[in-house]
Amino acid sequence: MLNASLRRSGGSYIMTIPLSYVEQNHLVAGSRLAIEILGDELKIKPQRARKSLAELLLATPAGPCRAEGWDEMAPAGGEL
Numbered sequence: 556m557l558n559a560s561l562r563r564s565g566g567s568y569i570m571t572i573p574l575s576y577v578e579q580n581h582l583v584a585g586s587r588l589a590i591e592i593l594g595d596e597l598k599i600k601p602q603r604a605r606k607s608l609a610e611l612l613l614a615t616p617a618g619p620c621r622a623e624g625w626d627e628m629a630p631a632g633g634e635l
Contacts, residue, residue, distance in 0.1 A: 572599075 557576075561568045572582075580601045591598040 557573045559570050561570055582601060587602040589600050589602040
């Protein structure tokens with residue numbers, strides 16, 4: 556288990572994050588972290604940037620993507 560110390564900075568407290576965690580999660584100064592409070596525990600994990608709609612659309616194939624024989628397949632559940 557790793558240990559960290561708190562330091563006071565103005566009206567806040569600062570905690571150092573071990574270098575091994577920073578490297579493992581490809582973090583840099585200014586990286587966003589998601590923080591969750593669970594009783595007396597503090598859960599911290601990297602907050603990955605969400606892709607914009609434009610980025611998602613750019614990654615979408617241009618032509619129609621259809622499975623061969625899709626229209627001839629029998630129903631598998633309650634589709635109809």
